[in-house]
Amino acid sequence: MDNLFPKSWKAETKPHLFCPGCGHALALKQLGLAVDELGCQKNMALGIDIGCSLLAWDFFNIDTTQTHHGRTVPVMVGYKMARPERLAVAYMGEGGAYAIGLQSLLHAALRNSPVMVIVINNENYAMTGGQMSPTTPIGKITTTSPNGKEIIFGPGFKGPEIIRQLAAKNAFISRGSTANPLVLKILIKKALENQIKNNSFSFLEILSFCPTNWRTDATASLSQLKEMEKLYPLGEFN
Amino acid sequence: MKTTKIIIAGMGGQGVQVLGKILGQAAAQNGLAASYIPLFGVEQRGAPSVAYIIINDTQVRYPLFKTADWALILHPRATDVVANHISQKTKVIFDSSLMAPPMINKKPAELLGLPATKLANEKFFIKAANLIILGKIARELGLPENLIWQETETVMSKKLKNEKTKDKSRSAITWGYKITLEKNNFSLPSFQPKKGVINLKGADKHGWLIPERCKGCGICLAKCPAGAVKFSAHTGSFATSLPEIDLTKCTACGNCFLFCPDGAIKIEKDKK
Numbered sequence: 477m478d479n480l481f482p483k484s485w486k487a488e489t490k491p492h493l494f495c496p497g498c499g500h501a502l503a504l505k506q507l508g509l510a511v512d513e514l515g516c517q518k519n520m521a522l523g524i525d526i527g528c529s530l531l532a533w534d535f536f537n538i539d540t541t542q543t544h545h546g547r548t549v550p551v552m553v554g555y556k557m558a559r560p561e562r563l564a565v566a567y568m569g570e571g572g573a574y575a576i577g578l579q580s581l582l583h584a585a586l587r588n589s590p591v592m593v594i595v596i597n598n599e600n601y602a603m604t605g606g607q608m609s610p611t612t613p614i615g616k617i618t619t620t621s622p623n624g625k626e627i628i629f630g631p632g633f634k635g636p637e638i639i640r641q642l643a644a645k646n647a648f649i650s651r652g653s654t655a656n657p658l659v660l661k662i663l664i665k666k667a668l669e670n671q672i673k674n675n676s677f678s679f680l681e682i683l684s685f686c687p688t689n690w691r692t693d694a695t696a697s698l699s700q701l702k703e704m705e706k707l708y709p710l711g712e713f714n
Numbered sequence: 715m716k717t718t719k720i721i722i723a724g725m726g727g728q729g730v731q732v733l734g735k736i737l738g739q740a741a742a743q744n745g746l747a748a749s750y751i752p753l754f755g756v757e758q759r760g761a762p763s764v765a766y767i768i769i770n771d772t773q774v775r776y777p778l779f780k781t782a783d784w785a786l787i788l789h790p791r792a793t794d795v796v797a798n799h800i801s802q803k804t805k806v807i808f809d810s811s812l813m814a815p816p817m818i819n820k821k822p823a824e825l826l827g828l829p830a831t832k833l834a835n836e837k838f839f840i841k842a843a844n845l846i847i848l849g850k851i852a853r854e855l856g857l858p859e860n861l862i863w864q865e866t867e868t869v870m871s872k873k874l875k876n877e878k879t880k881d882k883s884r885s886a887i888t889w890g891y892k893i894t895l896e897k898n899n900f901s902l903p904s905f906q907p908k909k910g911v912i913n914l915k916g917a918d919k920h921g922w923l924i925p926e927r928c929k930g931c932g933i934c935l936a937k938c939p940a941g942a943v944k945f946s947a948h949t950g951s952f953a954t955s956l957p958e959i960d961l962t963k964c965t966a967c968g969n970c971f972l973f974c975p976d977g978a979i980k981i982e983k984d985k986k
Contacts, residue, residue, distance in 0.1 A: 480922060481977030490927055491976055493761065496954065497931025501975030657972050687931065694932035 482508030484517045486537050493531040497694055499684025499701075500528055500596055502654040504535055507567075507594070510664040511538070516563055516672075523552040525568035525577070528602045532567060546577020553589040563592070563671055570597040570681075574610040574633045581639070585677050588644040592667050592678045595635060598686040599704065606689030611635075613707055618689075632707055635681050640713040646670075648678040650712040654685065655701050663712075683708055718855060719779045720767040723796045724788030725952065726754060729844035732869060733786075734765030736848060740857050740865040741769045749777040762792045769855065784854070786847060787816055788830075791951075807850065809843065810900040827896035834886065839879070842886040849890020859891050909951075916961040918984050923956065927978035930954025934970035934979055943970060 481490070485508050494501045511517050522538050524530050526545035533542055543551045548566040556564040573581050573595040584591060600618050601607040608618040608625055610633035615624040636651045643649060648670040652660040660682065667678035683704050685697040692700060720737070724730040731752045738750030747770045754763040768774045781801040787793055790813035800806065800822050808816055810827030828850060830843040838845075845866070852862045863884060867874060874880045914921035928950040934943050934957050942965075946958035957970075957979065964981055971980040 480924065480927075480971070480980050485977070491929065491952075494975065496929035496952070497933055498975055502973065505975065505977070694936040698933075698936055 481505065482512050484508045484511045484536050484538060486534060489534045492535060495688045497687040497697065499598060499654045502657060503596055503682045503684060504532055506657050506661040507664055508536065510661050510668060514665060514668055520563035520565060521555055523548040523566045525572040527569040527571055529567055529569050529596060546572045547580060548572065549577060549580045549584045549593055552591045553584055556591050563668060565592045565594065567594045570595055570611045571601045571609050574635055582642065585639045585643040588647060588677050590671055590675045592671050595681045596684045597681050598684045600686060600689050602686045602689050636679060636713050639679050643677055646674045646676045651681045651708060651710050653683040653705055653710055655698065716771055718769045719782045720784040721782040721796055721799050722765040722786045723792035724763060725791060726761050726763045728788050730763045730765050730788060733844045733848050734767055736865045736869050738767055740861050743861055743865060744857055746771060747773045749774040751777045762795045764795055784851065786851065810896060815900055827900040829901045838882040838886045842883060845883055845886040846890035849887040850893060853891050863887055914959055914961060919961050919964060919966050919981055920984055921959055921961065921981040924978045925950040925956055927976045928956055929976055933973050937969045937973045939967060939969065940965050
């Protein structure tokens, strides 16, 4: 029954380790479909971070490596330097990308290193129990902000907008959402093709949901995702 | 100085840790020394979850142990985790409505069945299965029923706000307290998850549903524009309800396939 999910997924490890209704799996599904369509499964490497993203360690039939927290981008930059003919994809959460690993990410963008970075933004540190993260909007209740996030912790961090300021012109910067998987797949394909054709940096933030820590059911998660899309505008940033 | 060691194992989400916490606190309130240690993986849901509990008259020196006096197995996939902690002295209670008698190399002292999930589904609500088991083990340990309920109320205060749920939970514990365990004639595992591929045919459509992958998140229900998907009475391997598809209402739009995070569902129109 392999027609139920992408060919690049590893069938033996399914059901996977993500929670019921996790947005990570939805994003990885579209990544799998994009890889299938481009036919680059045997010609790429996937780097994963600490956090919920590490549960993808045996997700694909793709060479996968796991790194220290926030250091996925430099590891994949190094990989790309050693094997320039192969595709390098770094897959991480917003805690790894925008908090502990921000300098690595910014400098990779500054150097226009030819790697692709996928950041899953679900507005909290999900694996440790839903703590407040850089992208948590003001007023949202999490386990470390029981009265709603206060302004002293800063408003929601807008990654793609900031990276656009310092990235090269031919870098591909965009933001997609798991609410629209078809558009998401197009964005992933464009980002991968950008690495092949232009040999430049590509960055994709994916808005996602976390039913376990948001304490929502499927309908409520999807409507909260719609609220997120108002705060974080979707599309390509040129 | 009498020491009782209890190990509870189940899948994440079944209420193993809640059970352990209530039991430990109740023992402490009853004037005994108690320790409770949770053990689970990095996943928040759907992986084996184990609770170690030690109850002693005077003090607990070390909270972990090798052989347990009581082993409670709530899910077939958690059997392997407990197997190492079972010896000839261990009494094993398992959920006989979810699983066949567990195959354990060392023969335990007693193998006792308790169809908790079936009872909870028939009499209370499906999530009350752990409370029935809690009532039973509390009686075996000699903890008073009122104390158990008092601790349940403190631990689960957020979930017991609804009066109806509260009454049902109370009677689930009472029921568990009174129930006799099955010794040899175990009830059939009627809640055993479906396996393989469920093929659906009809109205010029073909559907596939894989119960081993479905986690019951409900995204297919929320995303179906025709309202053709709803939860059924059958459970998948994660002890959650499987979706049920009304193929006459279905328009084969493909939304359920597109949005399923687990790759468990797909409906296509028949090729002509």
